[in-house]
Amino acid sequence: MIADHLREQIVLGLLRPGQQINESLVASQLNRSRGPLREALQRLCQEGILVSRRNYGVFVLEFETHDLREIYEVRDIIESAAAGRLLDGSPNQIQDTCEVLKDILGEMAGQMAASDWQSIARLDMQFHSALVAGMGNSRFIRIYKTLAAESRMCILDLKVSYPRVDLLIKEHQIILELLESGDRNGLLKAIKRHMQKAVEDLTATRQDKPVSV
CATH class of the missing domain: 1.20.120.530 (GntR ligand-binding domain-like)
Structure with missing residues (x-):
């Protein structure tokens, strides 16, 4: 459910290419704990829609x-x-x-x-x-x-x-x-x-x- 929500936010342009995902904010908005949120982020990274940058966080993919x-x-x-x-x-x-x-x-x-x-x-x-x-x-x-x-x-x-x-x-x-x-x-x-x-x-x-x- 969290992955589907974030995916829709991304494809609608509400989360912009290059934008960092604020885990605290998203967890608060969805009333979810960090654990399930991070699992959802990992799934979207595997799909290629998000990109995880070591020591920096998770970002929306920028297309070239x-x-x-x-x-x-x-x-x-x-x-x-x-x-x-x-x-x-x-x-x-x-x-x-x-x-x-x-x-x-x-x-x-x-x-x-x-x-x-x-x-x-x-x-x-x-x-x-x-x-x-x-x-x-x-x-x-x-x-x-x-x-x-x-x-x-x-x-x-x-x-x-x-x-x-x-x-x-x-x-x-x-x-x-x-x-x-x-x-x-x-x-x-x-x-x-x-x-x-x-x-x-x-x-x-x-x-x-x-x-x-």
């Missing part, structure tokens, strides 16, 4: 360009594998996954008018997580959970370099339609293009500088 490329490269591999497994599965499995994806896209479209970028970022990753979950492999889902948290931290920065939310939704719509039609080659290409576009948007103005999310 190579981190972004690694995150989206692994996401491409996992989502492509999930898409392939889905298409090899039963029609009902594909249909059920598509229904979930349609609902998420509907919510994303509803957030366009409100310009709620944090909600759009959350729904963006919910879409991709649902695609991976559709294959039914619990270990893939567990691995992807960490990537989703890291990606949400990155996606929030797209508000500056990728203001056209309608284009973002269109990219997801294309992925959904290709999955629904069973177009394997088209779907894998669309996933790869989507990941490459995200990296391009995130790195366009940073040139190996730490990303401010």
